[in-house]
Amino acid sequence: PPGDPTTSPGGGGVLGLLRRLGRLEDSRQRAAELFRWLVAPVALEEFARQHWERAPLLVQRGDAGYYAGLFSTADFDAILRSGDVHFGTHLDVTSYAEGVRETHNPVGRALPAVVWDFYQNGCSLRLLSPQAFSTTVWHFLSILQEHFGSMAGANTYLTPPGTQGFAPHYDDIEAFVLQLEGKKHWRVYSPRTCSEALSQFSSANLTQAELGEPLLEVVLEAGDLLYFPRGFIHQADCLPDAHSLHITVSSYQRNSWGDFLEKLLPAALQMALEEDLEYRQGLPIDCLGYMGVANSDAVDARRTAFVEKVQHLIKKLVDYAPIDAAMDQRAKSFLHDCLPPVLTESEKQLSVYGFPARWQDGGPCNVDILITKDTEVRLLHHGIVRLCNEEAGVMLYYTTENSRVYHKEEPKYLEIDPEYTDSIEFLLSSYPNHVSVDTLPCDALEDKISLATLLFEKGILTTKKPLVQV
Amino acid sequence: PPGDPTTSPGGGGVLGLLRRLGRLEDSRQRAAELFRWLVAPVALEEFARQHWERAPLLVQRGDAGYYAGLFSTADFDAILRSGDVHFGTHLDVTSYAEGVRETHNPVGRALPAVVWDFYQNGCSLRLLSPQAFSTTVWHFLSILQEHFGSMAGANTYLTPPGTQGFAPHYDDIEAFVLQLEGKKHWRVYSPRTCSEALSQFSSANLTQAELGEPLLEVVLEAGDLLYFPRGFIHQADCLPDAHSLHITVSSYQRNSWGDFLEKLLPAALQMALEEDLEYRQGLPIDCLGYMGVANSDAVDARRTAFVEKVQHLIKKLVDYAPIDAAMDQRAKSFLHDCLPPVLTESEKQLSVYGFPARWQDGGPCNVDILITKDTEVRLLHHGIVRLCNEEAGVMLYYTTENSRVYHKEEPKYLEIDPEYTDSIEFLLSSYPNHVSVDTLPCDALEDKISLATLLFEKGILTTKKPLVQV
Amino acid sequence: PPGDPTTSPGGGGVLGLLRRLGRLEDSRQRAAELFRWLVAPVALEEFARQHWERAPLLVQRGDAGYYAGLFSTADFDAILRSGDVHFGTHLDVTSYAEGVRETHNPVGRALPAVVWDFYQNGCSLRLLSPQAFSTTVWHFLSILQEHFGSMAGANTYLTPPGTQGFAPHYDDIEAFVLQLEGKKHWRVYSPRTCSEALSQFSSANLTQAELGEPLLEVVLEAGDLLYFPRGFIHQADCLPDAHSLHITVSSYQRNSWGDFLEKLLPAALQMALEEDLEYRQGLPIDCLGYMGVANSDAVDARRTAFVEKVQHLIKKLVDYAPIDAAMDQRAKSFLHDCLPPVLTESEKQLSVYGFPARWQDGGPCNVDILITKDTEVRLLHHGIVRLCNEEAGVMLYYTTENSRVYHKEEPKYLEIDPEYTDSIEFLLSSYPNHVSVDTLPCDALEDKISLATLLFEKGILTTKKPLVQV
Amino acid sequence: PPGDPTTSPGGGGVLGLLRRLGRLEDSRQRAAELFRWLVAPVALEEFARQHWERAPLLVQRGDAGYYAGLFSTADFDAILRSGDVHFGTHLDVTSYAEGVRETHNPVGRALPAVVWDFYQNGCSLRLLSPQAFSTTVWHFLSILQEHFGSMAGANTYLTPPGTQGFAPHYDDIEAFVLQLEGKKHWRVYSPRTCSEALSQFSSANLTQAELGEPLLEVVLEAGDLLYFPRGFIHQADCLPDAHSLHITVSSYQRNSWGDFLEKLLPAALQMALEEDLEYRQGLPIDCLGYMGVANSDAVDARRTAFVEKVQHLIKKLVDYAPIDAAMDQRAKSFLHDCLPPVLTESEKQLSVYGFPARWQDGGPCNVDILITKDTEVRLLHHGIVRLCNEEAGVMLYYTTENSRVYHKEEPKYLEIDPEYTDSIEFLLSSYPNHVSVDTLPCDALEDKISLATLLFEKGILTTKKPLVQV
Secondary structure (H helix, E strand, O other), X not given: OOOOOOOOOOOOHHHHHHHXXXXXXXXXHXXXXXXXXXXXXXXXXXXXXXXOOOOOEXXXXXXXXXXXXXXXXXXXXXXXXXXXXXXXXXXXXXXXXXXXXXXXXXXXXXXXXXXXXXXXXXXXXXXXXXXXXXXXXXXXXXXXXXXXXXXXXXXXXXXXXXOOOOOOEOOOOEEEEEEEEEEEEEEEEOOXXXXXXXXXXXOOOOOHHHOXXXXXXXXXXXXXXXXXXXXXXXXXXOXXXXXXXXXXXXXXXXXXXXXXXXXXXXXXXXXXXHHOHHHHOEOOOOHHHHOOXXXXXXXXXXXXXHHHHHHHHHHHHHHHOOHHHHHHHHHHHXXXXXXXXXXXXXXXXXXXXXXXXXXXXXXXXXXXXXXXXXXXXXXXXXXXXXXXXXXXXXXXXXXXXOOOOOOOOOOOEEEEOHHHHHHHHHHHHHOOOOEEHHHOOOOOXXXXXXXXXXXXXXXXXXXXXOOOOO | OOOOOOOOOOOOHHHHHHHHHHOOXXXXXXXXXXXXXXXXXXXXXXXXXXXXXXXXXXXXXXXXXXXXXXXXXXXXXXXXXXXXXXXXXXXXXXXXXXXXXXXXXXXXXXXHHHHHHHHHOOOEEEEEOHHHOOHHHHHHHHHHHHHHOOOOXXXXXXXXXXXXXXXXXXXXXXXXXXXXXXXXXXXXXXXXXXXXXXXXXXXXXXXXXXXXXXXXXXXXXOOOEEEEOOOOEEEEEOOOOOOEEEEEEEEOOOOEHHHHHHHHHXXXXXXXXXXXXXXXXXXXXXXXXXXXXXXXXXXXXXXXXXXXXXXXXXXXXXXXXXXXXXXXXHHHHHHXXXXXXXXXXXXXXXXXXXXXXXXXXXXXXXXXXXXXXXXXXXXXXXXXXXXXEEOOEEEEEEOOOOOOOOOOOOOOEEEEOHHHHHHHHHHHHHOOOOEEHHHOOOOOHHHHHHHHHHHHHOOOEEEOOOOOOO | OOOOOOOOOOOOHHHHHHHHHHOOOOHHHHHHHHHHHHHOOOOHHHHHHHHOOOOOEEEOOOOOOOOOOOOOHHHHHHHHHOOOOEEOOOEEEEEEEOOEEEEOOOOOEOOHHHHHHHHHOOOEEEEEOHHHOOHHHHHHXXXXXXXXXXXXXXXEEEEOOOOOOOOOEOOOOEEEEEEEEEEEEEEEEOOOOHHHOOOOOOOOOOOHHHOOOOOEEEEEEOOOEEEEOOOOEEEEEOOOOOOEEEEEEEEOOOOEHHHHHHHHHHHHHHHHHHHOHHHHOEOOOOHHHHOOHHHOXXXXXXXXXXXXXXXXXXXXXXXXXXXXXXXXXXXXHHHHHOOOOOOOHHHHHOOHHHOOOEEEOOEEEOOOOOOOOOOEEEEOOHHXXXXXXXXXXXXXXXXOOOOOOOOOOOXXXXXXXXXXXXXXXXXXXXXXXXXXXXXXXXXXXXXXXXXXHHHHHOOOEXXXXXXXXX | OOOOOOOOOOOOHHHHHHHHHHOOOOHHHHHHHHHHHHHOOOOXXXXXXXXXXXXXXXXXXXXXXXXXXXXXXXHHHHHHHOOOOEEOOOEEEEEEEOOEEEEOOOOOEOOHHHHHHHHHOOOEEEEEOHHXXXXXXXXXXXXXXXXXXXXXXXXXXXXXXXXXXXXXXXXXXXXXEEEEEEEEEEEEEOOOOHHHOOOOOOOOOOOHHXXXXXXXXXXXXXXXXXXXXXXXXXXXXXXXXXXXXXXXXXXXXXXXXXXXXXXXXXXXXXHHHHHOXXXXXXXXXXXXXXXXXXXXXXXXXXHHHHHHHHHHHHHHHHHOOOHHHHHHHHHHHHHHHOOOOOOOHHHHHOOHHHOOOEEEOOEEEOOOOOOOOOOEXXXXXXXXXXXXXEOOEEEEEEOOOOOOOOOOOOOEEEEEXXXXXXXXXXXXXXXXXXXXXXXOOOOOHHHHHHHHHHHHHOOOEEEOOOOOOO
């Protein structure tokens, strides 16, 4: 339909998709559309209701070009040629034959001659975090992460015909398998026990004898999608006549209610101890005598009272749980995990990254960042900042200075004068609309300009029009 | 009354008390009687109801010899003479004058000539943990700790006439001040705020300006007792004409319901994550957008649902909370804090500590520990052992090899074959009665004897009759 | 003269120089020629005799294009634009005015708009290790390091007209200042004391009052060279009408006889202790009584004997000093400091880095590295490997997998079967000539091919002809 | 002869010896006499010339009471009874049978019943550092350490009849075996190679097959002495009809010329680098090319020059070697190793340890340390202090606050105003004579008294007459 960003002109494949997404104003909308495209033609509501964390989804599109431009073996070859890939750190050479799973990583740099020799001898090649090498994968994941609100990672897998590279196993992440080239025979199995469903941890390598009948068995072809939740066992092997290249996009690692409670409960107890005398009262003076596993079968009114008191105090923790503050801490941690944003060409023109300051004719020119009360500004993207109230002050965490390499940089933040908090929140709530600097809720115009300039210099704010006409 | 151990013959003061307590069979009863004597003539029920963790208690006995034998300045002088006391580690030299609190510790050994010179110049002398130097204090506290089920510590304070050694402050422990010699003028103040009541932490030094009117003001004399709960501010100074020596017995540091929950909650969450899928389910995919302090005033059905879900999960933790196991862990930690037991002369004759094995006439004699099926045994004291189920196995923690110096030894334990668990519990439940080795619920007689011998060798078991007649 | 690589065709400036050097077969010759060019027209012998570690050298060439292509402010601007430059880590913003030296580094990424704003406000910009950003600087230093046999580092300094960026000070390295753009007024002062000459350590910032008269005062112009040894105090400021850009090339940090002895002496003593009983004999039983500073003025035959014995043992260490092994350890440490080699286009064609293995038409092609007995090979460069005998075995250290970022990679080495040692030495001594694999002094042909293949795969060996014709 | 302290009245055995030594004024003389007694009737000169570090010495005295009072199995039994002995830390239970050496240490406290049971089953009992438990051994070693100028340690060994507790081995210390009770069959073997002679390290357990013929084979009886140097292999077993108890006194661990050079050489090089330009000059620019193991056979004038330069610089280090300062550092380290001094009863009366300050009748009495200009003072013993010039200042290290447990206390020192240095040296050189405080070479009387008082308070000085008549 006209106006549908995912099908309107701009070319096919992922490059076309990214171009179309770039025309959307709101980064949250971009993220949602990218995800819609990822699971299409399955509707988002259906995916959420029937598949997410519940059951595998298979989409056979019969459109070999659906993912065109995202990643190819030719890209992989070019990346090897750069000389920046190291065995073990970035690339794993693996095999799985006759029930034996092996890793064959040499030490040092992974050069094409050596890597392709392994491949020719039947080894699979797993490139870890291709987003560090491929700008397109980086761009793709940096949009998707805003949809999940949780780190989006990836690996690519290149497998020679007639081989299998990994033993059956399950992972601790939601997995989206995008078949990029060739074909691969997949088998997916339901979690074996209730406690393996949505598992917090990846499994060890499993044997075929430990598996039952697959829930789903299929040959994926280029353009197809296979999704399965954490805890679902899976294995995949190549047909004799075709190699396979796929990328697995992952998210929702350690992002459960329990993980949230792990941060929340100590904070809640801390608050309760400070505010509520009942938590500071001493234990009954003789409780060591009637509590403990050795006494657990005893019928004793003191035991009952003790247990009821503990239960009462646990339930009352609800009153002290700083849920919103804990969510800000989760957001802070997510922002550290995030890929830095990829700017479209037009975003770049409006940001400090495209600012024309440069050395010319023996001196710097176009240096001044002339933000005035009338300059219209907005956040570059919605998900790139988070305000956190911490003991040391109000901190604005941001992602624009993150590295494409996971956690290579420390968390980045600006300490914010508490009186600027409202302005930050105003910018967040106004997004994706621009606001003039004058409307920021600071007291003095000087403060408004100073705040906007600081955020512009960090790449957090963009302007409606280029600050300098060049 | 006849049979009352605290008043029956045996002499007065603490030495008499300890002798009388030594005649009681059950260590729990000894502990209870010692505490009854400590607060007498106030009844235990009254103390528990009106004072414990609630309000100061003053007992003016008019009996200067009540604590006789516990600790004296002459004892302190003798301890200094041993050469084992070091400034800072064992002894603090302090002063408080005109609002200034100072510590005057030199480095090195605290010899009488130097220490008494400080005293003569108006300094107070605080001996830390006198139980490491005085066997009577050790004996006293080792009984008392079983009453509290929480470490019982002590300091002594010697103050010159007309001086004060410490600034007003509050502590994080329940304090029992036993006036041993001379007199001291005390002022106790109610906690200033609700959050200081039963405080988890000691205060900094306070100024007189920060205090209100004292709740209680009194001159303590030898034989008197002053109790006050943690969080109650206090200060004390000597009258111009008399020095003061008192011992402060403390307990219940970090022993509150909240401290218990601090250990319990992570274990409960761990159990819930393993057993209950609901805790492993992912957070709502967009929750970063509507949760967080910046959104806390928003009216949003998603917020309500999120908060209710968190509350539901907190409350459900009650179902997974391993209360008894957490209590065993607390007990394990308490046993590490414990002073080792002090044996009466008759207990010693029945224990490995009095076993007559010795070198004589060029060879060892009386070496064999001949425990048979008919040997009658029991635990030395009730509170000296605890069984804990741990990942690595069933462990029997015990105090008999602890040091008089706090945590100088690592926690001591024996790994117990799980099939011996019942025998340990049988020994605990039979206490203070003796049982014949034959009645231990192990399968083989050999096992019964081997277990009893092991426990006897560690000083944990005593026999009804000396194993060797000498 | 014909055949002079530094003046023969190939273009002017540094790019022309590097092209001409690339035509020389021997990397040691390249290094020597580059250094000759650096100090030209001063002869090498004159430089060595009169300047190196002795006195400053000023070369005013009147040839503004002499260094063309090495580094420019335009290059610097482009590097900033890459977004990879971080304040503090890579770039320092400094000022020195009215005797006050300040650093103005913000946190985070150094973007052009912000950096040029500092410059416009009078700050100097020091780019640390430009070789990590500029391939030409990397190439230049990677050749030069082989001349020095000691790490060659660099910084660039961009200074606004009329300002000074640094306080007077001296450094711990030999400094070669290459004026790239504009002009700068320099003052160089002799070391103030004998102990500051050839100083092991850099000085703190000095005040003008601490300086005497300059030994040398000059305005450097583009194309000029200023050299001064470590320990020579210096300062430089811009004239009111011209900015300045220079690069300081440094070497010989901690590379003195004393530094060498620091490694050698413990090894020598270790050997002496193992092999010579005299070192293991006990000290005289009463020497604490007559030796020591308190006895240093005493006339005592025992003192004389003791001192003579120590002197005898120190002198005898000469017999045990493993000088060659210590030099190999120094070489190993230098190889870790080294920049990785830059390959000329033709070197690349003959090395694994240009090997044509690649993914094509759905599979890998040209994968096999077919080294045969007739393949003619040589080391890529002479200075890229070093054999070291270590306790764990014979190790071949190499630089080809180093990073352009100092010590980002661990030292790289291959453990070498001791029977291959002769082959490695043969390759070193044959360099720059090629040898056929057959002539390697290994026993079996299989071993010869396997060793050559291993070294080829690591980029250490090149072949005379491309292994695959493409 | 009359006046000979080792034979004059006072009783026999070690207790008599210690009493006689206590009558000698000079601690150095006590040390020498004790050592003379130890090797008697062999003369000191003969021992030094023929045995020390050269060859075993066997003294068969036929006097079973020679060592009476030093240590007995009854003492050992009493020490076990104290409850302070822990397996592993203080006591090892060992066996050696049919070539197998085993350690049987349980965990925890070593109580008599368990220890004697091991003994009865054929195990040897090695008590580590008996000086921590036995005052006589402490007294004995504390005198002997001053003779050696090197830590004197000890172990005792109790062995059942007909058994051997340890495998053949050699140690890294000079060993004096004093047979205390029973008999033991010893075999001592010469070092097998030159490099094992005076070994720096103890050997592993050796097998009988690794040994040759013993150099010495003897049955030691009570009162006998066996000495052998480090590096001499030895083994000992009991005859079928007698147990054995001996104490091995050890010294001169890591106390060789080489150990001294290990401290001296870095300090010498540091001085040379600071004072002598030649050490700061750079290495020849091309030395990596002609030095190194691969070049070691080459004939090359540059190699010769390099080696000669290194040898020249090593030899010249002699001029910079701070021999006396290094000896002070060794002394400092020895003082940390030292046992604290044991005071005779009369020494105690004259020292702070016998100072009569005490608590009496409700207050301190005899507190003032009234040192005046006429008080005559001297050091307690000669070897208890050492002055060291350090960067942080002049430090007076002392042993009086050391612990009987090795390195339980940190090194003890007083920072000394440099102007007091002469007074300390005056006290050292005057020893064993007393000097009046007035004669101390300080400027002001106040300083003299203050210094003397400080040293008296630390137990370093004693007075000629008791300061207080009581």
